[in-house]
Amino acid sequence: MRPNLLWRTAKPAIFRILPWFSGLAIRATGQPFTRPGMLKPHVGGHRYGWTHYGVMIPNLPEPHWYFSTMVIAGLPGATALDNDDAVTTSPRDTVTVSVSTAAPGAAFYRAYSMTEQCRLAADGSLLDFGGDVVIEGTYPEFRVRACLCPVRVG
Template identity: 35%
Template sequence: MSRLFPKQIVAPKPLHEMIDYSGKRNGRPFDVETETHTPQGKYTCVHYGVMIPNLPAPFNFLNLLTVVGQPRVKIFRNEHLIKTSSIDTANVLIGTAIGTKDYFNGYSVKNDCALVSNGSSLCFGRDLVLEGTYPNFHAYREGHEFNFDLKITATDKVANFAELTFGLYNHWALLCQYEGYLEYQGKKTHVEGLCTYEYARAIDINLHMNYFTYHILNIDEKTQVLLVEVLGPLNLVLQRRVYIRAIDDHGSIHSEDFKLEVHEFESQRSITPNGLSMRLPRTFSWSVNDEKGKLLMCVDGLANGDFQYGMAGGYAGSYQYKGTFRGQTIEGTGYIEYLDTRTK
């Protein structure tokens, strides 16, 4: 059964643009001078991530999601991991559908990590190494039940999710191609395709968010679609966009008649280690129109039941989808992040 929430409030467009400049940045090539530093100066929290949808079973998806320095934002903060201080606490999610017991861990930045200040080499305990500079990156993990070795080549196609005034918060995602292998219980599986390489940085303020979801769909060998919906207090719409980009296209963003509805939730509530309570989606649909008011894309999704905790303070998983994109039939395995603390 679908669930109803309070009416959503959309802030006037000029107000959005005064607070967040990211909409004006999209469609431009990635600036190679963009910083990817670890926490420093006014920035007390940074995020590095690699997200891969549409993997073969039993994996379904892979995300390498790191947070260095715990954010003030309640729904993204892992308070239970802090042993010394917020800025000394990092966490890493190695998320796939197989869900090994060591997929999520916390670390002391000082004692457990080796992080080069410009972000060119990041080592989190014995769990993850993410290294390289634009456009060539390398992610690997060894000595575990689940391991991988992936070469990642970034394009200049970038989705700018947030660029808040006064540099309060920045977040972007590069369209990348990857190739390598996943290893589970000693068996290696060759993989290749499209993924994202992401970076975010924030100062130590509490941005009030009650709901967040992020989807990645690889439509074909060249084209990738991203969906973001973020709601604040009183269901204020902070962002609602579908980003489209391709190997040979800097892409566009769309929000015309955006609709996302959960039709059925999982029967049991999920309680995070930090005490947040939420229901995760089981079946859902979403759609968006183009600038002429015609249907651009619609998707019906069925969650694979593989949500893993550690997407900051929420969950990441995958879903099977069918739908249409620019009039053509599509299907595949999408990637989803989900976090919802609204009463329901």
């Protein structure tokens, strides 16, 4: 089937289900998290190519104002998220970690080899990214330790 014909055929169905998916996200906003199994890292598997972790805390006192950390384990192949210059051994083995607050100089970015520089417990209870960012605990209580060093890559 030609690409244009395939798109014209699939487009009506895709646009019918998109509101359903966005409705799910809207209904979940502000609700308690009830699926702790989603926190397990998917490393070396074939079903998942990447895992995303994010911890964002607003309304902190000055000078920080907020705390944010974002971890992408395994590059997903999306232009907005991938950093080709950060690839360690392979895109699937690369983890990128960013941490920031509003305080001057309180930012950190680094890439790691998931297999060589990280410790990722299969149950998600310990996610150690080179000792620079560590997320540990079990649902619903987690601790995040982060190095807020000057931005560095590699």
